[in-house]
Amino acid sequence: MKKEKAKDRIIRTASDLFYRQGFNSTGINQIIAEADIAIGSLYNHFSSKNDLLRAYLIKEETEWFKGFEEQIGNIDPPKDKIVALINYRKKLQDDSTFAGCHFIKIISELGDSNPLVSDVVKNHKEKQKIMIREILTQYDVEKKSLDIDSVAEHIFLLIEGAVVTSTIDKNADAFAHIKKIIQGLLP
Amino acid sequence: MKKEKAKDRIIRTASDLFYRQGFNSTGINQIIAEADIAIGSLYNHFSSKNDLLRAYLIKEETEWFKGFEEQIGNIDPPKDKIVALINYRKKLQDDSTFAGCHFIKIISELGDSNPLVSDVVKNHKEKQKIMIREILTQYDVEKKSLDIDSVAEHIFLLIEGAVVTSTIDKNADAFAHIKKIIQGLLP
DNA sequence: GTCTATATGGTGATAGAC
């Protein structure tokens, strides 16, 4: 096993802390301490704390879709793909003990004060909506008679609601609920 | 018009800043500057910044239900009450230019590191769910054949999803969408 | 009750040796 490079260790440590503690509650000193790196080295790789935030967002965005591809595996039936999406969002919550969606968290903390954050989050959610619409388009080839845009939005909003609610409740009940509802939407 | 007391001015100013900028991004110095109060006076009324957070949460919780009562006015038909709830959440978003739900924001920023926050937010959302169930119980007296708990959860999750999504998108499209869906759920 | 002055420690960021 190759030794992890300093830069990668910084990103990994910072990402973990930003997610668990929040961006503003995480200091540069804590990052360098936990990454076991000198502060001079950090500023050699990243120009500012905001640059580190940028790296965090890009990392999470990339890993989100990579993780979803793994979850979906070689599932083919469109309806099962939708279920896999719900299971994936649930799994992310379970694995983080319901710490919440990275993107909702960061925009909730920083608002639109940081244009970088607004853009990445908006783009990330838009991609998910498009993905749902594409899956429903495959589904509709067989079944027809589906208002794709409308059902896609319905599914998307239920998932977002379940993620937020499970973060507050610290349990996955909402996911069980939306899975039943959404299966009812896809006859 | 009576002059606003120092304590009330502090709470109002702090609440506004916590909401707009976030809790951690708001310093005591900024609060005393904008409230036009001395720091000694602030610590005379509040024992710590966390105590100020406590006052903020209580204020928002109280005002949320007061505002909803005003919105609902003397509307009687249960279905219209549900629509009034959606309109109320939409109005809160419109009025704040989509700054988001106070409670989702604060729990997203502070997570469960602060037990006070977790408790207040969880309680606030639970109250809303109960309220929806009560309205649906009234509705069911006439129409019957409704799975109240299930429909209540469906409505609640759609509203939460719409609030989060409208915060990201900076527009109210999601509310128009869920209004149609929810009216379809109540025949 | 409100004020000013101050204590103490943490923040992001830079300079320059090796």
Added chain:
DNA sequence: GTCTATCACCATATAGAC
């Protein structure tokens, strides 16, 4: 590329005069 030492500033909180 990595390090140590240090900067200027801001944070929360306290002491004590009026």
